[in-house]
Amino acid sequence: MARHPSRGETAVEGRTPTVYDVADRASVSIATVSRVLRTPEAVREATRERVLAAVRDLGYVPSGNARALAGRKTGVIGLCFPDHDALEEEDRPAGAGAGGVRVVDDRRRGAAPSSPNLYFDEVLRGAEAEAWRRGFALMVAAGRGPARDVVVNDVAGRCDGLAVLARTVSDELLTHVARRLPVVLLADAARAGGDLPDGLDHVSVDNAAGMQALVAHVVSGLGVRDVVYVAGPADSPDDAERQRGLLAALDAAGLDRAAVEHVRGDFRRDAADVAVTGLLGRRVPRALVCANDQSALGAMDALRRRGLRVPDDVYVTGFDGLDVGRFTQPPLTTVAQPMAELGRAAVRAVVARLTDPAAAPLSARLPVEVLLRESCPPVDTPM
Template identity: 40%
Template sequence: MRKTTVYDVAERAGVSTATVSFAFRRPDKVKPATRERVLKAARELDYVPSANARGLARGKTGALGLYSFDMMIERPQGSDLEDFTAEDIFEHPEVLVYPLYADEVQRGFELECWHRGQAVLLGTAVSKRDNGSITDIAGRVDGLALFPNRGTDDLPLPRLCRSIPVVRIGDADDELPAANVICDNEGGIGALVDHLVDVHGVTEMSFIGELTTYDMYRRFEAFRSRAAERGIGVGRPLLDDSVSSSKEWLVNLCEAVDVEGLPRALVCGNDQTALSVIDVLRDAGVRVPQDVIVTGFDGILAALIGSPTLTTVRQPMGAMGRLAAKLLDERGGVPWDEPCVHRLPVKVVLGQSCGCA
């Protein structure tokens, strides 16, 4: 099939090729109605603006892109913005905010690009339906890595995957022609549950986490499956699924504390949640790990230096970023024909929150 060109889009939208170019590169120069007409035509024709078509002598941009969606955290989970200012960050660096999962992946991506002589273009969406920014980035790089989550479902990923090589970090899709770099969520959660049962004799546990990402959802499913295999009671199906940025963060946990309905162990979907859970329990006079065991997943810096140190599952976040950059660089701008999955191993790291350190 012939690749759609700027001329096809211009003809469909009834504008000049220059207007099409401005619609993508300089939207401020185009009337909103005209730009929407151009973007509509581009969507209908599966068109992504190509850096090659912009007259680059090399035929390639020499850059790789990394795109995130709402992956940065401005303040600790559950805190009010007015109580956590930029001055606070300057005076007291907050490891509950940085570095986190996406930060470590990004560092690995940038390091690999540096070693390979590739420039890096970073981008993030400003709203849930911000399709223009990712399309613009895709048109300026030879390959694009991104963090899929439920906020990216509206993005034109099928169209992008047919235009440039795309790596999905932290998610596997068996339909999109892209590379998927994931960690062994199932193995990590399984090993964690086994440790709690075999070493600590836990017979009842619950999962805490917001299921807004595919990683978290897989961890929850793996938790339910492994607990069932081991004959462990899981209490309420999901102890808490509140949004971390809301003022109602961990409400279900607080209610369980009030009625003394806590299980022996709380398996959290990630380290950030686990550290917040420990704070809530401490404020309520519940001791960790004497009264309740708490575990996390990711292995971020804060988990290693907090008190108590966190029992968690460390995923190789830096290696995931480096692998994403390596895969994109080796494709040389050519999209994948079919999905491929690269699953990296994880490791249980024992800390004080389960009583092992």
């Protein structure tokens, strides 16, 4: 089993490296180091790379108030999510922030995508509750592109431990930060269990088993042979696990894996709408198995515009168990994962690591539940 990274391991004579050590190693001023860590685009590439190399070599993490006055705990746990724009610029009310009222014909937005952050909202809710219960504050960070690493590095210097959604930041940065404080990965079953290559703690859900049970209901229980899978992002560990469950169910039913078409929904309602609309221009499958609930909602939007009925014409399933799925027309059959519990478990893992830094890496996998509703009903439901 891979060894958990030791806290405080550095290349500066066994002591915690400082900004002065980084500046000396890179032959720059401390002001330049600060600019690289906070506004990297403002520094020439050669200088930036030299400073970042020194940061990596020394294991330096920026200090938040000198890491709570040189050694005292901050009482803060960090939670890192990918960044999402809440509103596109063209959707922002004119003169936002200046008051006033405007009247809008909202009928044209009837199929507009709902918030892409519903999954993250649930995870955050659980993490907040558990952090409060254990006497910690929760600091939430979001970023994208080059700024993402800057944000994560900054937050790492302001907290006692960090929970990071899988693939939000690079493995290299995670390993770097884990040299100084506990890091827990959420929703990364691809590397969970057995010999963890990065030595980090992992908390995930049983994606494969949930999708296998759901698809078994579709292909074995309902006898469907024409299935299209609306996939998530290509680099998503969750989607990789769910596709494994899909294939296992097809194998068990004696169906040809190659006969199941895949279209890309990227876990987004609007992207799934576009993908399914394109599919319907060619043919109408009997079932759409979607990688998450947001994709299922987008698929239902596309079906509705074509005048196709769910479940009479097409079965639709999702994955996540978002509350919104209970109120769609018809209600959405889905696999409910314990999103709030995922956040709580991540905080518990950080606290456990703070309590016992030398413990073996944790790999926790939470159970899921298949919820059969009207969009793909139980076998004995009259049609």
